[in-house]
Structure formats: C-alpha cells, structure tokens
Amino acid sequence: MHTDSMKDSTDLKSINTSSVSDTKPYFSVQDLVVGYDDTIVVNGLSFILQQGEIGCFLGYSGCGKTTALRAIAGLEPSRGGSIHLSNQCLTDQTASNALTVAPAKRGMGMVFQDYALFGHLSVAKNIAFGLNKWSAADKKARVVEMLSLVELTEHADKRPHELSGGQQQRVALARALAPKPKLLLLDEPFSNLDVVLRESLAMSVRDILKRTNTTAILVTHDQNEAFALADKVGVMDKGKLVQWATPSELYHEPISPFVAEFVGEGAMIDGIIKDGRIETALGNIYRRMEVYDELGQPQYCAYDYPNGTPIKVLVRPDDIIHDDESTRTALVIGRVFRGANYLYRLQLDDGQTVLSLVASHHNHAIGSHIGILPLLEHVVVFDEKEINATTWSESDKSKRVEEIR
Ligand SMILES: Nc1ncnc2c1ncn2[C@@H]1O[C@H](COP(=O)(O)OP(=O)(O)OP(=O)(O)O)[C@@H](O)[C@H]1O
Numbered sequence: 001m002h003t004d005s006m007k008d009s010t011d012l013k014s015i016n017t018s019s020v021s022d023t024k025p026y027f028s029v030q031d032l033v034v035g036y037d038d039t040i041v042v043n044g045l046s047f048i049l050q051q052g053e054i055g056c057f058l059g060y061s062g063c064g065k066t067t068a069l070r071a072i073a074g075l076e077p078s079r080g081g082s083i084h085l086s087n088q089c090l091t092d093q094t095a096s097n098a099l100t101v102a103p104a105k106r107g108m109g110m111v112f113q114d115y116a117l118f119g120h121l122s123v124a125k126n127i128a129f130g131l132n133k134w135s136a137a138d139k140k141a142r143v144v145e146m147l148s149l150v151e152l153t154e155h156a157d158k159r160p161h162e163l164s165g166g167q168q169q170r171v172a173l174a175r176a177l178a179p180k181p182k183l184l185l186l187d188e189p190f191s192n193l194d195v196v197l198r199e200s201l202a203m204s205v206r207d208i209l210k211r212t213n214t215t216a217i218l219v220t221h222d223q224n225e226a227f228a229l230a231d232k233v234g235v236m237d238k239g240k241l242v243q244w245a246t247p248s249e250l251y252h253e254p255i256s257p258f259v260a261e262f263v264g265e266g267a268m269i270d271g272i273i274k275d276g277r278i279e280t281a282l283g284n285i286y287r288r289m290e291v292y293d294e295l296g297q298p299q300y301c302a303y304d305y306p307n308g309t310p311i312k313v314l315v316r317p318d319d320i321i322h323d324d325e326s327t328r329t330a331l332v333i334g335r336v337f338r339g340a341n342y343l344y345r346l347q348l349d350d351g352q353t354v355l356s357l358v359a360s361h362h363n364h365a366i367g368s369h370i371g372i373l374p375l376l377e378h379v380v381v382f383d384e385k386e387i388n389a390t391t392w393s394e395s396d397k398s399k400r401v402e403e404i405r
Helices: 004-014 065-073 123-131 136-149 165-177 195-211 223-229 247-252 257-262 394-404
Strands: 027-036 039-049 054-058 080-085 088-092 108-111 183-187 216-220 232-237 240-245 267-274 277-280 283-285 287-292 298-301 310-315 320-322 329-337 341-347 353-359 369-374 380-382
Touching (some): 027 065, 039 065, 039 080, 039 240, 054 065, 054 223, 065 183, 065 216, 108 165, 123 136, 123 165, 136 165, 195 223, 232 247, 232 257, 240 247, 257 310, 257 380, 267 353, 320 353, 329 353, 341 369
Parallel strands (some): 054 216, 054 232, 108 183, 183 216
Antiparallel strands (some): 027 080, 080 088, 267 310, 287 298, 310 380, 320 369, 329 341, 329 369, 341 353
16 A cells, blocks of 8 residues: 555656656655664665755654764765755765765755854854855845845844844854755754744744745654644654655554654554454444545445454544543543643543543543543554555555445
8 A cells, every 4th residue: 555655755766867857856865875883874765855845854863864864965975875966966876986976065054953153253244154155245135135034134243142042043044045055954953942932933944945945854853843844754763764755644644553653642542353344442443435425425445354353543632522422431541731622541441542632621530431432534544564554545546446336
C-alpha cells in the first residue's frame, strides 16, 4: 500500500535526472549515507523539495538530523548517494569519479540554534556580513530590505546583546537570507526560546520564507514547530527517513506505528479480524474506502486479513467523544488541564487505555466513570507487519470499487 508521499520519495529512484530536466526537482537527496568512524549515522536518505518548499527533519535526539543537515551543507563528507540543487550536482558518490562541491560554493545559508551573531557588530553590519562582493549601494539597499523583512528597521544600529532572543534569531535569519541563498538550512533555530515565542516565531519565519520564495530545510525535535513551519516533514528514526509527507498526511496517514505514536497524541489499542472487520474494545471497525455512493454515503469493504489476525488501532484523543447519554463508559484514570480542554486518560472495561479531549467545563474527577462515544470512522489500523492497512493507493481503490460493483 502506498501513499502519494511515499511515491514522491521512492519514485525518485526511477527519475533519470540527466534527461528529464523539466521534471527534475529543485532539490534532491538520493540514498545519502553519512557516518563517523565505523558508525553509519544517516542511512539511505532520499527526498525532494520543489523551489520555495520548506522541508523538515523531525526525530528523537541522536537520530541523525543534524548530521544529515551538515552533509547537505557539505560540512560532513557523504559516504554514499547524491545531492542536487538547482541543476547543480553538489555531491555524487555513485559516479565513477566521486565529486563534492565545497561548502562555500553550495549557495546555502545557515541559521543555528545559538544565532552565531557577531557581538561587536551592529544588527545592520551583521546582516551585511555575507555581502562583501556586492557594491556598496546594492549592499545598503539589501540590508534595508532585510531589516524591513524581519521588522527590525528601528534596531539597525543596536548590538545583538541589546535585543531579545526572538529578535536576535530574526537578525540571524536576515543575515542568512541577505545573499539570496539557493537553500536555507535551519538547525533547531528556536530551541533557545521559550515555548510561546517559539510557535509565533515559527509562524513568522514561515511567512518570511514564503514571501521570499526560499527553499529551506529545518531540523527540530519539536513537532509543533515542524507543523507550524514546514510543507513536508520527514520523520527520522535511527538514520532513516521513515516517512516524508505533509503534516496532515503524517497525522492522518502515518505509515507505521512508530510515526503514529511520534506524531500527535493517541493510544494504540488491540483489535482482531473477524469476517473482514476489526473487533475492538471500542466496537467494530469497518474498512472505509473514501468512495461515496449517489446519496453521499461512504462505501465499506472487508479487510484483506484472515480471521484471528491481530491488529493495532491508533485512537486519537478527538476520536473519543464524551457523551453523558452514552451507555458505553470508561474510568477516568488521569487528566491534564489544557485551558479550553481537559485531556482525559480513560481506562476501558478490558483494562486498555485511550485519551479523550473534553471541553474543560466538563470537570470529571479521577476515579469516576464517564460516557464515551467512539468515532471509529477514520482511525488508522496497522497489521502485524506494521503496515498501515487504512491507506488506499488510487489503483488499489479503483480495483476494489470495480470488484464491489
Ligand atoms: N562529530 C561526531 N563524531 C562522532 N559521532 C557523532 C558526531 N556528531 C554526532 N555524532 C553521533 O551521531 C549520532 C547522530 O547525531 P546527530 O547530532 O546527527 O543527531 P540529532 O538527531 O541531530 O540529535 P539532536 O536532536 O540531539 O541534536 C549520535 O549518536 C551522535 O552521538
């Protein structure tokens, strides 16, 4: 079963990048391998970005995000694979004469976690730093433009230490963007900032990158940041890109239980196949086809598994609705106040737990039972080989529609 996003990355293998120039992606990484001494840290990374797209590597600490970013910048040597940017080959270890373009010649800008600003230079001079080959007039105009872009015009003559953390990071962004890089790399750019500022700065950075049509790659371990900033997010695990997809696809169509549990909140419950449906402690799940009849009713069909096959079902907090009228109840075993909502941890009759988002005026004590209404229409299910059995490829779907008709 394939999602379109999977096709994006796997189809790359079949693209003959030398002959089909108009279908060539703006930026492509193919089978990249990077390591330190005897250890492979990035293992076969492949993805593409179109011009102006923002990509992100998301993953636990140590999974190889920064190493992948540094190899793209040319700061770590790659041991395998190729990288192409805007019709230029930056490294190709697959060619008979392996080639590598030096970091300074790759046309990339970088923004780091610690801003790396020059403390003795003014904001304007920091921004002008990479423009030494520009004429004085062009340089001056570009600095004015960048100051306005990051809304720091009135701070042009200040030193970095006179600015807040968020302002300093905007100076770093303006400095990186000033020379018009072909690709901007951002390594945990907001991790020194407090949580509230992080999300609003991520949104304003996205706005700036979109306005300047900048192609960028962000590294973060914070999924809110990834979702606020990126068009495509790659979830990494042990040096591999597990899924490269839009934030919404990652959330609704995770390719494996690892992605499902890493992205968003939720709980996995057990199910078992019985006559083409899945029996669970929350009720039966029928395979939905995302195909509708003339009356707009969704069409269902049987899951392709024999009776007795164990299944894992991902239940998100918004799949469990609190309903006082419901005869199905669950025991409140924990809760977290989230302002508008409580996130309840609920125990089902068979001991399994699920989460539920409930408006915070419904204040139920730990130890009480509440009525629940499970919405099992869009849950994601995984078989024993950890394959997402919910996602339909277009060809699987049309074949199935034909069979049903
Ligand atoms: N210079 C180095 N020499 C040897 N090993 C390294 C070096 N840099 C990183 N590593 C190792 O490579 C692995 C991946 O590190 P990397 O910094 O790429 O991970 P990361 O996903 O960016 O982690 P974090 O989110 O903590 O920054 C880790 O096990 C790390 O210890």
